[in-house]
Amino acid sequence: MTLHQLDLSEVTKPVADARGLPNEFYTSPEIFELEKQKVFFPGWAAIGFTSDVPTNGYAKPMTFLGQPLLLVRDHQGDVRVFQNVCRHRGMILVEEAGPIKKAIRCPYHSWCYELDGRLRTTPHVGGPGTNRHDLIKREELGLLEVRSHIWMGMVFVNLDGKADPFEVHNAEILERYKEFTADLFVCGPESHLTIEVNANWKLAIENGAEAYHLPWVHPGLNSYSRLEDHYSMECPGKFSGQGSTVYSPMLSDDGRQFPDFAGLSEKWDTGSEYPMYFPNAMIGFHRNQFWGFIVEPVSHDRSVEHVQIFYADPSVSGEDWREMRQTNAENWREIFAEDIFVVEGMQKGRSASMFDGGKFSPAMDGPTHCFHEFIARSIQS
Amino acid sequence: MTSPEALNAAILMAHDDEDTATLVNLYAQAADQAEESGDIDAACFFLTQAYVFALDSGHSMAPYLHQRLLSHGREE
Numbered sequence: 001m002t003l004h005q006l007d008l009s010e011v012t013k014p015v016a017d018a019r020g021l022p023n024e025f026y027t028s029p030e031i032f033e034l035e036k037q038k039v040f041f042p043g044w045a046a047i048g049f050t051s052d053v054p055t056n057g058y059a060k061p062m063t064f065l066g067q068p069l070l071l072v073r074d075h076q077g078d079v080r081v082f083q084n085v086c087r088h089r090g091m092i093l094v095e096e097a098g099p100i101k102k103a104i105r106c107p108y109h110s111w112c113y114e115l116d117g118r119l120r121t122t123p124h125v126g127g128p129g130t131n132r133h134d135l136i137k138r139e140e141l142g143l144l145e146v147r148s149h150i151w152m153g154m155v156f157v158n159l160d161g162k163a164d165p166f167e168v169h170n171a172e173i174l175e176r177y178k179e180f181t182a183d184l185f186v187c188g189p190e191s192h193l194t195i196e197v198n199a200n201w202k203l204a205i206e207n208g209a210e211a212y213h214l215p216w217v218h219p220g221l222n223s224y225s226r227l228e229d230h231y232s233m234e235c236p237g238k239f240s241g242q243g244s245t246v247y248s249p250m251l252s253d254d255g256r257q258f259p260d261f262a263g264l265s266e267k268w269d270t271g272s273e274y275p276m277y278f279p280n281a282m283i284g285f286h287r288n289q290f291w292g293f294i295v296e297p298v299s300h301d302r303s304v305e306h307v308q309i310f311y312a313d314p315s316v317s318g319e320d321w322r323e324m325r326q327t328n329a330e331n332w333r334e335i336f337a338e339d340i341f342v343v344e345g346m347q348k349g350r351s352a353s354m355f356d357g358g359k360f361s362p363a364m365d366g367p368t369h370c371f372h373e374f375i376a377r378s379i380q381s
Numbered sequence: 382m383t384s385p386e387a388l389n390a391a392i393l394m395a396h397d398d399e400d401t402a403t404l405v406n407l408y409a410q411a412a413d414q415a416e417e418s419g420d421i422d423a424a425c426f427f428l429t430q431a432y433v434f435a436l437d438s439g440h441s442m443a444p445y446l447h448q449r450l451l452s453h454g455r456e457e
Contacts, residue, residue, distance in 0.1 A: 101439030110433045121456065123433050129425030130455045131432075138457060 010357065011376040015369040020357035021376065026200040026350035032300035036065045039279050039378045041160040044169055046281040046294045047071070048155045049308045050079050051186040052097075057115060059104065060097040064157075065297060069146065070094055070104075071155060074115035081157050083144040086111055087119065093143075104143075117143035152177075153184045153310050154281065154292045172235045173275060177285060179268070182261040184290060184310035187317035190329040191309040197340055199347035201280060201297035202375065204305060207339050207346075208274060208282040208293070209367035211242040217338050232366050237374050239275045240367035241282070247272035249288050250331070252324045258288040259313040276367070278374050288312055291332065301347055307336065383410065401438035405431050409442065412449075425455045432456075 010019040024031050047064045053073035060071045061084050070084035070093065084093050086106040093104055093113070103112040103120050112120040119138040126133040147158040149166035151174070156166060163169050186192075197204065207213065211230035214221050229246040233239070247270055249257045268287040276282050282293035289311055296304040309329060311317075316325060349355060360369050383391070388411055395403040408431035415423035428450050435443035450456035 101437065102443065103436040105433065105437045110437075112433060112436045120436060121433065123429045124426070126455075129422050129427075129429055131429055131450060132455065132457050 008376040008380060011372050015360050015366050016362040018360055018369055018372070020360065020368075021202070021372050022357050023350045023352070023355055025202065025375065026347060027300060029300050032200075032297070034379060035297075035375070038381060039375060040065055040297075042158075042163055042378075042381075043279060044149065044156040044158050044163060044166050045279060046154050046277065046292070047081070047157050047296075048294065048306065049186075049292060050150055050153050050155060051192070051308060052155075053079060054186075055099065057099050057101070058097070059094050059100050059115070061092075061094045065159075067159060068092055069157070070143075072100075072115050076116075078116075079148070079150055079155060080115075080117065081146040081148040081155065082117055083146060085144070087141045087143070088122075113143050117145050119143075152180065152283065152290060152292065153186075153308065154294065170238065170277075173239050173277060176235075176275075177273075179264050180261060180285060180290065182263060182312060185312070185314045185316065186308065187311045187314070188322065188325045188329075190326050191311075193305075193307040193329070193333055193336065195305040195307070195336055195340065197303050197305060197343050198301060199303060199343045200301055200350075201295045201303040202371070203343045203346050204295045204303060204339070205276045205278075205280065205282065206368045206371055207343055209240050209242065209276045209371055210365055211244075212361065212364035213342065217342055218335055220334075232364075233273065233275060234366050234370040236370055237278070237377070239277050240370035241273065241275035242367060243271060243273035246270055247286055249286070250324070250328060252321075256324070258311055258316055258321070258324070258328075260288045261290075261312040276371060278371065279378075289328070293336070305336065307332070385411075385414070388414070401434045402440060404434040405438065405440045405442055405446075408434065409446065421453060425450060425453050428453075429455070 006022050006024060011021055048071055052060050053071050056073055056075050056077050058073050062069050062071060068084040070082045072080050074080060086093055088109055088111050091106050091108040093106055100115060103114060105112045110123050114120050119141045121131050122136055123131050125131060125136050147161055149156045211227060215227050230242050230244050233241045233243060251257055264287055272286045274282060274284055280295045284291040289309060291307055291309045294306045298304055392407045395407055408427045412424045412427035412431060415427055428446055432446040432450060435446055447456055
C-alpha cells in the first residue's frame with residue numbers, strides 16, 4: 001500500500017472521533033523510510049547523550065536512521081556531531097568509540113581532521129611528499145557538521161539543516177521546564193540502560209505518553225502513584241505525556257535522599273513529569289533525578305531504547321551512594337522492562353489486517369492521539 | 382646509520398604492530414637519510430608519513446615535522 005492509499009483523515013480528527021495510525025505505520029519498510037524524510041530529518045531528533053563522549057577528545061561513531069554520524073567532544077569540551085565520512089572518498093572515518101589523541105585520520109588515504117572538523121592535512125595530495133595542491137582548499141573541505149544542540153544532557157540533531165533553531169522549534173517544552181537549569185551528573189555505570197525491543201519506534205513513545213496502562217502493566221506503582229494522581233499533557237506538534245502529583249523520592253536505609261536540583265519551585269516537591277519529546281525521546285523530570293529515554297529507530301519493527309539517569313550532585317557517584325544508585329536504576333529498569341511485552345505485543349497486533357488503528361479513550365488517550373496527529377501531519381506535509 | 386634495508390624492515394614491523402610512535406621515529410630517520418643524500422622528494426615523502434602518524438598519535442614531533450615540510454613548500 002502506498003501513502004496515497006492511506007487515509008490519515010481519521011487520525012487527525014479530535015481524539016473522541018479519531019482512529020490511530022494505520023497498521024502500515026508499524027509494518028511497512030516504505031513508511032519507515034518516509035518517516036525518516038518527513039518526521040526525523042526536518043525536526044530535531046535525539047541521538048544520544050553528552051555522556052557518550054565522556055572526556056575531551058573522545059569520539060563515538062553511531063548510525064542513526066542509516067546516517068553514519070560521529071559524536072565528538074573536541075579538545076575544548078564542546079560536543080559536536082559530524083557525518084562520519086572523509087571528504088575525499090567518502091570512507092568511514094571512525095569505527096570504534098574511544099579517545100582521539102590529536103587528529104581524526106582517515107584509514108584510507110590518511111587525510112587528517114581536527115576534532116572541530118577542520119581539515120588539517122592532505123598527505124601526498126599534490127604528488128608524493130607534497131601535501132598541498134592549489135585546487136584542494138582545506139577551508140572548504142572540513143568534516144560535514146550536522147546541526148546539533150545539547151539540552152538536558154541529550155544531543156539533538158537536525159539532519160536536513162533547515163529546521164528553526166532548537167530553541168525556537170522547541171520553545172514550548174523549554175518554557176515548561178525552564179526551572180531545570182542546574183548541571184546534570186552521570187553517576188555510576190548502572191545509570192545507563194540499553195533495551196532492545198522488537199517493535200516500531202513509535203510504540204515506545206505511545207506507551208510512555210499515557211498513564212492509562214500504569215495500574216495494569218506497572219502494578220507496583222499502585223501503592224504510591226495511583227492512576228488518579230496522574231494528569232495528561234498535550235502540546236500539539238511538539239510534545240505530550242503524563243505527570244504525577246505524588247512523586248516521593250526513595251530513601252536509603254539510613255533515611256537519605258538523593259540531593260535535589262537547585263532552583264526548583266514547590267510544584268516539584270511532590271511532582272514528576274514524563275513528556276514525550278517529539279519525535280523520539282521520553283524524559284523523566286524529578287526534583288532529584290532526571291532521565292532521558294531515547295528511542296533509536298532501527299527498522300520498521302525494531303528499536304533500541306537508550307536510557308541515561310542523571311543526578312543533581314557529583315557526590316552521588318561516591319561509594320556511599322552506590323547501593324541506592326543501583327536500587328534506583330534497578331527500579332527504573334524494572335518499569336521499562338515491564339513495558340516491553342506491551343510494546344512488542346502491539347507490534348504483533350499490527351499484523352491484524354482488520355485492525356483499524358484503534359479507538360482512543362477520549363478521557364485517557366489524549367497524549368497518544370496527540371503523537372499520532374503529529375506523525376500524520378508530518379507525513380502529509 | 383641504520384641501513385635502508387634494516388630501516389625498511391623496522392618500518393614494516395611497526396606497521397604490523399600499529400606502533401605509531403615508532404613509525405614517527407622511523408619515518409623521520411628515513412627522511413633524514415634521504416635529505417642527507419640530497420633526495421628532497423623522498424625526504425618529504427618520509428616526512429609526510431612521519432607527520433601523519435604524529436598527528437594520529439598526538440606525538441610531540443608533529444609541529445617540528447610540519448615545519449620541515451613547510452620549509453620545503455610541501456605543507457600549508
